[in-house]
Amino acid sequence: MLGEYLDSSDADLPSVAVVAMLGEFGISESSARAALSRLTKRGLIAVRGSGRPPVYHLTPQAIARHRSRMDHFLSFGAHPPRWTGDWVTVSFSVPQSGHAPRHAVRKVLGSLGFARLYDSVWIRPGTDSGPVTQALHDVLDGVDGSRWSVMHARFDEEAGPHGPAAAYDLAGLASAYEGFIARYSDLRVAVRNGEIDATRALVARTSVMDSWRKFPDIDPNLPEHLLPAPWPCQPARGLMLEIHSALGSLAEARLIEVVTPYWPDAASWITHFQASESGVSVPAARAGRRKLSLTGTPAGQPERVS
Structure with missing residues (x-):
C-alpha cells in the first residue's frame, strides 16, 4: 500500500492514518501497528519526531526500492526477452x-x-x-x-524434452496464469461497465496487484520457442494492466477519503503508479488532476497511460 500510493520521503504519515488505511482490508488496529513496527525494524519507514501518536515517513531507501519493484512488476512481460541463447x-x-x-x-x-x-x-x-x-x-x-x-x-538442443526448459514447471506456471485470468475476468467486465465504486476499487486494485506481483519472480521469462503454445502471460498481463490503470484514480480518491480525517494533508501526498506504454511505471501527476466523485462512473473509462 505504501509503495503503491506514496512516492515521497517528505510526507508525514500519522500511524492512525495507516491504521485507517489497513482497516479497509479488514486488518485490525493491533495487526496494523505490528506491521508498522516490522517495517521500522527493516528500515523501510522511520519515526519522525517524538510526538504521540507517532508520525512516520518512508525512508529514501524504501522509496528507491518501491520504485524499482513497481517498475519490475508493471514492466514484466511488456516485451519479448532479447535472446542470445546464453x-x-x-x-x-x-x-x-x-x-x-x-x-x-x-x-x-x-x-x-x-x-x-x-x-x-x-x-x-x-x-x-x-x-x-x-x-x-x-x-x-x-x-x-x-x-x-x-x-x-x-545448448545444442535448446528446444524439446532434453533442453533447458525441462528444468521449469511450465505447466504449473501456465496453470497459475490461467487461474489469475479466471479469478479477475469478472472484475474486468465490471470495470468496463463502470460498476466499480471507489470503495471497491481500492481493495480490488490492491488485490490484483498483490496477485500479479508473484509472476515476475517465478516466471523465468523464456523466449517464445521454449514455451508451450498458447502461453498465457500476455493475456494475464493485459488483464492486470487494464484493471490497474482503470481503477487507479478511484482507488487514490478512496484512500484520500479514508485517511484525511487523521491526516489533513493526505491529498497533497497520496498518488498512484500507472504503467506507461513502454511498460515502466511512473507516479501519476498530482498537478491538474481532476477531482473524482466516489462513484463508479470514471472507472468505466481506463486512464490514458503516459
Missing part, C-alpha cells in the same frame, strides 16, 4: 554430511532465479554470473569438501 550454469558438490549447506545453496539459487536441470546442475537464462558467484562464495567457502563451478553455456 545460460548461466552452476554445478556444485557438497559432502553427504552437509545437509545444511546443500539446503542453503538450493535456497539461494532459487532466490536468484535458477532452476534445477539435474540434481546438482542449476541454470538460468542470461549472462550475468556475478551475483551467483558471490552467493556461492558466501555459502560454501567455509564448507570442507565442497566444490562448485559457475559456467556460461549454450
Whole structure:
C-alpha cells in the first residue's frame, strides 16, 4: 500500500492514518501497528519526531526500492526477452554430511532465479554470473569438501524434452496464469461497465496487484520457442494492466477519503503508479488532476497511460 500510493520521503504519515488505511482490508488496529513496527525494524519507514501518536515517513531507501519493484512488476512481460541463447550454469558438490549447506545453496539459487536441470546442475537464462558467484562464495567457502563451478553455456538442443526448459514447471506456471485470468475476468467486465465504486476499487486494485506481483519472480521469462503454445502471460498481463490503470484514480480518491480525517494533508501526498506504454511505471501527476466523485462512473473509462 505504501509503495503503491506514496512516492515521497517528505510526507508525514500519522500511524492512525495507516491504521485507517489497513482497516479497509479488514486488518485490525493491533495487526496494523505490528506491521508498522516490522517495517521500522527493516528500515523501510522511520519515526519522525517524538510526538504521540507517532508520525512516520518512508525512508529514501524504501522509496528507491518501491520504485524499482513497481517498475519490475508493471514492466514484466511488456516485451519479448532479447535472446542470445546464453545460460548461466552452476554445478556444485557438497559432502553427504552437509545437509545444511546443500539446503542453503538450493535456497539461494532459487532466490536468484535458477532452476534445477539435474540434481546438482542449476541454470538460468542470461549472462550475468556475478551475483551467483558471490552467493556461492558466501555459502560454501567455509564448507570442507565442497566444490562448485559457475559456467556460461549454450545448448545444442535448446528446444524439446532434453533442453533447458525441462528444468521449469511450465505447466504449473501456465496453470497459475490461467487461474489469475479466471479469478479477475469478472472484475474486468465490471470495470468496463463502470460498476466499480471507489470503495471497491481500492481493495480490488490492491488485490490484483498483490496477485500479479508473484509472476515476475517465478516466471523465468523464456523466449517464445521454449514455451508451450498458447502461453498465457500476455493475456494475464493485459488483464492486470487494464484493471490497474482503470481503477487507479478511484482507488487514490478512496484512500484520500479514508485517511484525511487523521491526516489533513493526505491529498497533497497520496498518488498512484500507472504503467506507461513502454511498460515502466511512473507516479501519476498530482498537478491538474481532476477531482473524482466516489462513484463508479470514471472507472468505466481506463486512464490514458503516459
